[in-house]
Amino acid sequence: MTPESDAEETQPLVRRPDGSAARGRRVFLAAFAAALGPLSFGFALGYSSPAIPSLRRAASPALRLSDSAASWFGAIVTLGAAAGGVLGGWLVDRAGRKLSLLLCSVPFVTGFAVITAAQNVWMLLGGRLLTGLACGVASLVAPVYISEIAYPAVRGLLGSCVQLMVVTGILLAYLAGWVVEWRWLAVLGCVAPTLMLLLMCNMPETPRFLLTQHKRQEAMEALQFLWGSEQGWEEPHMEVEQQDFQLALLRYPGIYKPFIIGISLMAFQQLSGVNAIMFYAETIFEEAKFKDSSLASVTVGVIQVLFTAVAALIMDRAGRRLLLVLSGVVMVFSMSAFGTYFKLTQGGPSNSSHADLLAPISAKPVDVNVGLAWLAVGSMCLFIAGFAVGWGPIPWLLMSEIFPLHVKGVATGVCVLTNWLMAFLVTKEFSSIMEILRPYGTFWLASAFCIFSVLFTLSFVPETKGRTLEQITAHFEGR
Template sequence: MDIQNERRRLLDAEGGDEDPTGLMSEQDAYLSKVKNKNLYLATFASVLGPMSFGFVLGYSSPAIPELTKIADPRLRLDDNQASWFGSIVTVGAAAGGLLGGWMVGKIGRKLSLMFCSLPFVFGFTIIIAAQNVWMLYIGRVLTGLASGVTSLVVPLYISEMAHERVRGTLGSCVQLMVVLGIMGVYLAGLFLDWRWLAICSSIPPTLLMVSMCFMPETPRFLLSQGKRREAEEALRFLRGPDAPVEWECARIEDACDQQGSSFHMSDLKDPGVYKPLVIGVMLMLFQQMTGINAIMFYAESIFEQAHFKESDLASVIVGLIQVVFTGVAALIMDKAGRKALLVISGVAMAISTTAFGVYFYLMSKLHSTTSLSLLMLDIKSKAGEEPHADLAWLALASMAVFITGFALGWGPIPWLVMSEIFPAKVRGVASAVCVLTNWTMAFIVTKTFQDMMTILTSAGTFWLFACMCILNVIFTIAFIPETKGKTLEQIEATFRGTSGP
């Protein structure tokens, strides 16, 4: 057999002994014949979905200032309406997570991805044609729905296509394209009004629909449907003409046969199901409880206090930091490993949110001291400006460290790990639960943030986030397995407590 001959050749070339299990040598022999060009092409086509999702998330930032000052009273947003315009996306995305979980099981990963481009385009079209505030809301809900489907389908599509040597890097491209989309819409917002910005935002999902027409369905989904010939053709496209894809196909097929094809509630008793499900849900909870939305909420005012008068430009700088360090995470993901990056990320965010708490505590003390001085000495408020300026470096440094830390670990990795740890038969349902958890928590944190600031004070709120970051480091060390370099079937076997195929 070709794979056996290639294995012997590799071992001879390395001067090594025969591996007693034969597993890693067979994988190395197989992967040595793999060509990744078409895999990269399919990944690029699919991550146009996360880019569209990034445009949706970022759209409200440049659009809201315009819509609050627009001349047409039917479209003008007050503070409450502006808040809903920004946050209602998360409601649509939570629903999209449930819809995506059903779609990937029924019609597959490829068709789900193609169909989710429709609500993206329809949503932005309604925003472009909006005649009242409700049309703006409907457009945002539709684009949110598409974002929820995308955030579930694309990580699954990539993880089921990619082999273990590049799965981490390609999976991290999901978050990279989200932050690229956010930065893209911030940049476009410097030059375009809100309608033209919506037109610009509808381009990536249109390209997604067209490009996915030429890409294959994932081999694992095809095999779960009993379509072996189509699965081999998909693998041949993804691995190149020289790879003996029958070997990989047989390995995936064996794993599918062992676990069955459909999900039943009784499967929740299986440690191979409930363990990864608990880990996936906790990853999503902790991602939102790190305080990422709070930091982004404060970004504009922090830059203003540091004398960055152009707040639009400040948003672009924040986006650029995210893009650079998410790109770094993608490059080192398959070398450093998921677990190490999550720990480093959590520690960096714990330090920065603690420093933020100190910043707001000192600011409140300085504010009260300045107020007393103003009453007693009747001097101008200029005397109170210096402490703000002196402390601006602490806020800027804290924000830079936080965004860097988040981009390195807790931004991309929860989505990557979610796509890796679930058995094929529960992948759609379990991923839907995780996506629903993420977006529900995003909505809760966003909508209750002001109440938390009132009850706990600004400093107390950020110290609470610091405690959550410390908890997520402990959780990572104690419970999250390293998935670097393992096939999806080997990861499943780890949770079941058996040896991988």
């Protein structure tokens, strides 16, 4: 890492672009239009939580979900999203950032429309697979688009809004699920992608992508539209922009270093235990004597939205590294406390059956002290707050910042694929790990991964606050 004082000497002074107030706001409008993709993505993820109980009680036997069908209804989105990450990596370099966002609105709307019109379980699963495909594309393209249109002083704020919109979409699905049944909830899912389609039609392509297509005049016009001036703009190095990605490029530090960092951040995000925490949220709230277990989902959603918003507001002041480290430390302590809760409440004889270990907490014969249950609620809420401040939004933000233009499509595609496959594997193998390590061992293992994530951040992740994308590339290349 270059010392901060040296960085301040070498980087150009970054000011808010000159121009009219309307022009100054256009970059925020374009970022909002792109972030409607992650909002749709969040709504699709959150849809299954209120929809599954409703579909279990469906009047039509053809639509009624069995236990197996319900698990697939929730999980098939991650498989579709993994495929969408690969598709998005191909699209973003060939069709461009703007057109890729426009195209991903199609499977969003189509998927929710198929669910709305569903006459059997296969149509439900098909609709979920389509929305998952759109989630994968949106989770890749939206961060790239926003990072390339934002000037350095607000790139952290706007980039963090991607995760903010995801958790807002999840919360909206939970809240709407209290009011409407699953068909009308699917109709609501069509609103955000339709609005994104209408707004993005009036937004420009990113200047950096236009330059890779040798459209300098259009790039300058896009820059004027977004920033109001060309002040603070630094053109990318164009001599390699038209190269296709080849494995031989991985021998260059400017390529393999960000590759390792991007993939590792995505893996650590999923290994942190966030999915395990979500798995136990409702039962933990029940032990603390919350009668309405669905309150757990809404509470978790509200905490995520609030602290992701805090992260967005302080991202460009505190920096990425500091927030990742603080977030990781909070997650270490809260996950350790969570494991301790399980040790105290479930640390019975070693000959307990696997079925006992995996039964819902409230079904166990242990008389859990309410105060102890509140320890679990407190540590869970602290973990979610810590995750939302750092390890929730920042891996996606850094993914969009650290890769050079000529490998961005492939590299971000690999990162998104890693994230979704890890999410699927962690979720699928969670029960097996619980059987082997017992619940407290599982959460302590997640705490250990959080420690490794902090050490990795301190050792390898560069600070990108206030730097142009070209300066970040130059850092990895040693220029």
